[in-house]
Amino acid sequence: AGPTAPVCQAASTKPPCKPAVFVPVDRSPEIEEARLKLPILAEEQVIMEAISENPIVIICGETGSGKTTQVPQFLYEAGYASPDGAIGITEPRRVAAVSMSQRVAKEMNLSHRVVSYQIRYEGNVSDETQIKFMTDGVLLKEIQKDFLLSKYKVIIIDEAHERSMYTDILIGLLSRIVPLRAKKGRPLKLIVMSATLRVEDFTENKRLFSVTPPIIQVDARQFPVTIHFNKKTPLDDYSGECFRKVCKIHRMLPPGGILVFLTGQAEVHSLCRRLRKAFPFQKNNTAGDDDKEESMEEIRKFKKSRKRKKVTTLPKIDLDSYSVVPVDEGDEDRDAETDDDIAGSDLDLDLGDGDSEADEKSDSSLPLYVLPLYSLLAPEKQAKVFSAPPPGTRLCVVATNVAETSLTIPGIKYVVDCGKVKKRFYDKITGVSSFRVTWISQASANQRAGRAGRTEPGHCYRLYSSAVFMDFEKFSAPEITKRPVEDLILQMKALNIEKVINFPFPTPPPAEALAAAEELLIALGALKEPPMTGRLKQQLAAKLSCPISPLGRIMATFPVAPRYGKMLALSRQHDCLPYTITIVSAMTVRELFEEFDRPAVSEEETAKLKEKKARLLQMQKLWAGQGTMQKLGDLMVMLGAVGACEYAGCTRKFCEENGLRYKAMLEIRRLRGQLTTAVNSVCTDAGLYVDPKMKPPTEAQVTYLRQIVLAGLGDHVARRVQAEELLDDKWKNAYKTALLDDPVFIHPSSVLFKQLPEFVVYQEIVETTKMYMKGVSAVEPEWIPALLPPYCHFGKPLENPPPSYCPETGRIRCHRPSVFYRVSWQLPAVEV
Numbered sequence: 001a002g003p004t005a006p007v008c009q010a011a012s013t014k015p016p017c018k019p020a021v022f023v024p025v026d027r028s029p030e031i032e033e034a035r036l037k038l039p040i041l042a043e044e045q046v047i048m049e050a051i052s053e054n055p056i057v058i059i060c061g062e063t064g065s066g067k068t069t070q071v072p073q074f075l076y077e078a079g080y081a082s083p084d085g086a087i088g089i090t091e092p093r094r095v096a097a098v099s100m101s102q103r104v105a106k107e108m109n110l111s112h113r114v115v116s117y118q119i120r121y122e123g124n125v126s127d128e129t130q131i132k133f134m135t136d137g138v139l140l141k142e143i144q145k146d147f148l149l150s151k152y153k154v155i156i157i158d159e160a161h162e163r164s165m166y167t168d169i170l171i172g173l174l175s176r177i178v179p180l181r182a183k184k185g186r187p188l189k190l191i192v193m194s195a196t197l198r199v200e201d202f203t204e205n206k207r208l209f210s211v212t213p214p215i216i217q218v219d220a221r222q223f224p225v226t227i228h229f230n231k232k233t234p235l236d237d238y239s240g241e242c243f244r245k246v247c248k249i250h251r252m253l254p255p256g257g258i259l260v261f262l263t264g265q266a267e268v269h270s271l272c273r274r275l276r277k278a279f280p281f282q283k284n285n286t287a288g289d290d291d292k293e294e295s296m297e298e299i300r301k302f303k304k305s306r307k308r309k310k311v312t313t314l315p316k317i318d319l320d321s322y323s324v325v326p327v328d329e330g331d332e333d334r335d336a337e338t339d340d341d342i343a344g345s346d347l348d349l350d351l352g353d354g355d356s357e358a359d360e361k362s363d364s365s366l367p368l369y370v371l372p373l374y375s376l377l378a379p380e381k382q383a384k385v386f387s388a389p390p391p392g393t394r395l396c397v398v399a400t401n402v403a404e405t406s407l408t409i410p411g412i413k414y415v416v417d418c419g420k421v422k423k424r425f426y427d428k429i430t431g432v433s434s435f436r437v438t439w440i441s442q443a444s445a446n447q448r449a450g451r452a453g454r455t456e457p458g459h460c461y462r463l464y465s466s467a468v469f470m471d472f473e474k475f476s477a478p479e480i481t482k483r484p485v486e487d488l489i490l491q492m493k494a495l496n497i498e499k500v501i502n503f504p505f506p507t508p509p510p511a512e513a514l515a516a517a518e519e520l521l522i523a524l525g526a527l528k529e530p531p532m533t534g535r536l537k538q539q540l541a542a543k544l545s546c547p548i549s550p551l552g553r554i555m556a557t558f559p560v561a562p563r564y565g566k567m568l569a570l571s572r573q574h575d576c577l578p579y580t581i582t583i584v585s586a587m588t589v590r591e592l593f594e595e596f597d598r599p600a601v602s603e604e605e606t607a608k609l610k611e612k613k614a615r616l617l618q619m620q621k622l623w624a625g626q627g628t629m630q631k632l633g634d635l636m637v638m639l640g641a642v643g644a645c646e647y648a649g650c651t652r653k654f655c656e657e658n659g660l661r662y663k664a665m666l667e668i669r670r671l672r673g674q675l676t677t678a679v680n681s682v683c684t685d686a687g688l689y690v691d692p693k694m695k696p697p698t699e700a701q702v703t704y705l706r707q708i709v710l711a712g713l714g715d716h717v718a719r720r721v722q723a724e725e726l727l728d729d730k731w732k733n734a735y736k737t738a739l740l741d742d743p744v745f746i747h748p749s750s751v752l753f754k755q756l757p758e759f760v761v762y763q764e765i766v767e768t769t770k771m772y773m774k775g776v777s778a779v780e781p782e783w784i785p786a787l788l789p790p791y792c793h794f795g796k797p798l799e800n801p802p803p804s805y806c807p808e809t810g811r812i813r814c815h816r817p818s819v820f821y822r823v824s825w826q827l828p829a830v831e832v
């Protein structure tokens with residue numbers, strides 16, 4: 001179903017409205033030429049007229065049509081930016097915010113002081129900034145400080161089709177801010193940009209916009225992309241299939257970059273290694289002529305060597321496994337002949353028989369310039385994909401989903417799509433998450449295919465059949481409907497939106513997720529608990545519209561999850577703040593340690609991985625501390641790792657030698673700085689500063705830290721199942737939690753894995769083969785009632801009290817009757 005809103009196509013009959021000002025931009029001739037090729041340039045006037053006449057405009061256009069890079073420039077030239085009002089652009093991904101700001105600065109020949117970016121950990125915004133790229137989360141935080149966004153004249157919400165949670169909320173909030181700004185006489189323009197035409201959730205939602213905004217569609221100058229479906233699906237070994245496919249393309253098809261979509265970092269690396277091995281390439285051959293000569297020699301040598309062993313190293317191609325159907329007709333498998341330029345003779349080559357003609361014809365001798373691309377990759381490595389590959393090579397980018405819409409990689413002619421994506425799935429109520437590899441949506445598959453047709457006709461190889469494609473869901477569901485929303489609700493409450501349920505969400509989150517979030521926030525003390533009077537129905541309604549508490553306000557100022565915000569809010573005791581800041585930063589950044597349990601391509605590599613893993617385990621043991629410090633468990637390891645790394649100057653070398661992820665360590669450093677600033681702004685007298693080389697905490701401090709962590713992770717308490725309680729074998733070494741009926745276990749990577757403390761708190765539960773707790777610390781049972789009264793209440797003794805029930809000391813019952821906390825009445829030593 002197409003949109004019902006008016007679609008502006010031709011310029012209106014009115015005389016073009018002249019911009020009040022015209023701000024010249026000094027672009028280089030090459031940039032001007034490249035710009036002119038972008039489809040959006042033809043629509044500049046339509047777009048600018050629509051913006052001048054409407055407060056809200058929607059722009060739809062295929063990825064690569066020039067929305068992100070050009071629309072800010074149109075606005076800038078038309079005088080929409082000034083020192084007292086900038087153009088703000090939000091991106092759901094950090095990668096895009098950084099690289100797009102750099103690209104636009106370069107195109108406009110302006111410094112990054114004028115075209116800047118801000119992401120959670122860093123930014124280069126200055127007082128001259130006029131075009132500001134940022135992540136959607138950053139803008140949401142700004143709204144909290146300045147609801148009317150008075151620093152901006154225009155807000156562009158980019159990649160709205162991704163329906164990221166913060167993007168959705170921003171559109172809801174801006175639908176209210178825009179009219180408010182108009183009333184104040186300082187109009188704010190809102191531009192929503194989307195890669196697909198599916199914008200009904202925005203346009204047809206009467207609660208969102210009272211007047212349906214115009215939709216401008218930019219006709220993409222998309223070259224035809226021939227879709228090749230696999231006949232057989234599903235393939236378990238899609239990574240291997242990708243390898244075979246890339247080899248085949250590289251050996252047989254005309255020049256043009258290859259873009260492979262895989263699901264995760266480990267897969268990306270493993271495919272990169274396999275490809276580099278199959279088509280070796282000496283890097284650094286772009287520098288000078290000498291280098292070039294050398295590289296040509298390299299290529300010649302390589303050609304020779306390939307000739308000798310080519311038959312054995314390359315897999316035989318099974319031509320029958322593909323059927324070829326043109327785009328838009330993908331409803332059935334067809335064995336039809338194709339009209340495209342790769343059918344026929346080239347493809348008919350049989351590579352398996354060592355036919356020398358085949359060898360001459362194929363350009364298999366070209367080295368393959370293989371680059372990985374995923375969001376955790378260091379930015380300077382990410383940026384490599386934008387520059388031309390070294391002469392005499394073919395570019396092959398092996399990417400995760402980041403390459404689907406956010407980034408346009410130049411020169412791609414072939415796309416290999418495994419059809420899968422790795423997503424984090426959450427249980428809406430318990431927040432238990434698991435990473436699962438699932439099929440993508442049809443919309444995603446088409447986006448991926450589209451990446452092949454940017455500069456010339458291309459080809460997309462789908463490693464699944466068209467029948468499977470037809471079973472894909474049409475679009476993936478908006479993020480907000482699929483994850484816990486406590487962070488979002490806290491942010492909204494901080495904006496004094498009390499009846500969250502009445503908020504104009506483009507797609508509202510499920511009622512049970514909203515209720516779970518409010519309940520958690522009440523338990524954390526972030527919301528004022530409603531009086532428990534009146535009928536049950538009224539009580540429930542009251543629970544869903546609690547105002548924020550003073551503690552909640554403090555928690556909301558920290559750019560971290562509410563649970564962590566609470567830890568920070570409690571840490572102004574016993575000089576614990578620097579440590580809590582570090583622990584919270586480490587938990588927020590996640591994945592501090594390198595993953596060495598990945599499949600290796602050679603025995604040599606296997607041995608290397610093993611060695612590295614042993615070294616990491618040894619270091620973790622060291623970082624876990626001694627004596628009672630060890631009870632802080634994995635969080636002590638995080639603290640120790642960050643401390644050690646900073647002590648060594650946070651160098652790449654130190655990280656590599658000790659199994660730490662360098663990028664994570666840099667992010668932790670930045671987040672520590674940012675949280676320190678946030679803390680100082682809340683408690684102006686704290687005078688806190690980060691000494692990267694913090695000294696280790698004392699034993700007493702570690703005990704306080706354990707209590708602080710417990711207070712923050714309140715609903716994440718687990719009690720070890722006692723021998724007498726064992727229901728069956730599946731409960732061996734298991735823990736019971738307040739939220740789940742199933743057994744959960746301490747993750748084998750935890751330093752507490754073997755110790756099995758009686759009570760623990762966990763950072764998160766991740767489901768793989770079992771439910772595993774990660775980020776585990778031991779806590780003392782007597783702390784629980786003092787620190788977490790909302791999670792405990794005193795009940796009558798059970799008929800069959802569990803053996804841990806202790807009549808002298810009393811007992812605490814959690815909300816779930818299945819979990820009993822045995823406690824003594826001694827009050828803990830912590831001041832809360």
Ligand code: ADP
Pocket residue numbers: 038061062063064065066067068069070099103386405406408409410454
């Ligand atoms: P859209 O937002 O519509 O997807 P973009 O504005 O991101 O399109 O990209 C427009 C064009 O600009 C792309 O086709 C690409 O060729 C070019 N481009 C974008 N970023 C870079 C970059 N960092 N380096 C070189 N070219 C780029």
Ligand code: MG
Pocket residue numbers: 064067068069158159405406
């Ligand atoms: Mg874009």
